[in-house]
Amino acid sequence: MKKMKIVIATSGASGVNLGIKILDLLPKSVEKHFIMSQNSKLVLTKEMKNIITHSNEDISASVASGSFGVDAMIIAPCSMNTLAKIACGISDNLITRCAAVMIKENKKLILAPREMPFSAIALENMHKLASLGIIIAPPVIAYYSKQQTLEEMEKFLIGKWFDLLGIENNLYKRWQLEES
Template sequence: MTKPLIIGVSGASGLIYTVRILKFLLAADYEVELVASRAAYMVWQAENRVRMPVESERQEDFWRVRAEESDRGKLRCHHWGDVGANIASGSFRTLGMIIIPCSMSTVAKIANGLSGDLIERAADVQIKEGRPLVVVPRETPFSLIHLRNLTTLAEAGVKIVPAIPAWYHHPQTIEDLVDFVVARTLDVLDIDCVPLKRWQGH
């Protein structure tokens, strides 16, 4: 049986990345453990004019509706403050963790070993256990502080996949641009479930 994958959702702009990665993972029957930070609730309302439910038991339906995947895969949602959740322990085995999108605040806290909420604790667990951790920063421009914190994570083995799309696959929609980033993010974990026109050379 495939181990679950943790998806962290921080308070950075671009929550469409979360929706699209969930869509493809659930459609491919992956098991997902999802935790959204406190700030993510405010960003969702600002970007989509919809209130995200705080109760973890209601969040599954919330995300499934937006990902348009009502019954495939497995999805378990956690409250940001539940530091006693399964994903907060190294004994809970996973495929790794992706934080998408990842705010610079979350990058800074993880880089400095701070675990104030469940996203940060789960990320810290992946690093200490030597499991894959991928962060998808969504900020521009990067300050020197941002770059130093990202470098600290990279030196600890964390993979950095900035939300930078490409154009060689001739995107026609916003989803095409988002899906490129999602596919390249999942590539880091050797997960190939996004239909993407890959570069084949000249």
């Protein structure tokens, strides 16, 4: 059975811990490739193990080629700058290049935009990308799973993203009708 390859990228600063937690919670059976933007690195001191890291400046990295065979990519968090570049086809760094490859190869691409409220320009870019089949999945919690802590909220978000990636998980309480 072929090992699933996933690129996890973080752009912007706020919420970088979500990208790190995705790495920590992904099953060992998944081949993980990690890219951090320069702004992400300013906020976070890296302490990663068992992960293949790539410099965002290295657009010739393996994950930048369709023939490398990445199955999916998630950018969490995704800054409005990165989202706009992807929407306009600008591939000036490894994160945007990988996203362009996902689009051209018809592979799953999930963007988790982090800024709120969304401007009309950001919404227009999200609409354009969603029309191409890109999944726009901002970090929005639901209350039915009754999270009590920040960690439970983060696990809910990551669990929902894993669902979109087709990765089985039990990171959150799923919706169920309560019997009376």
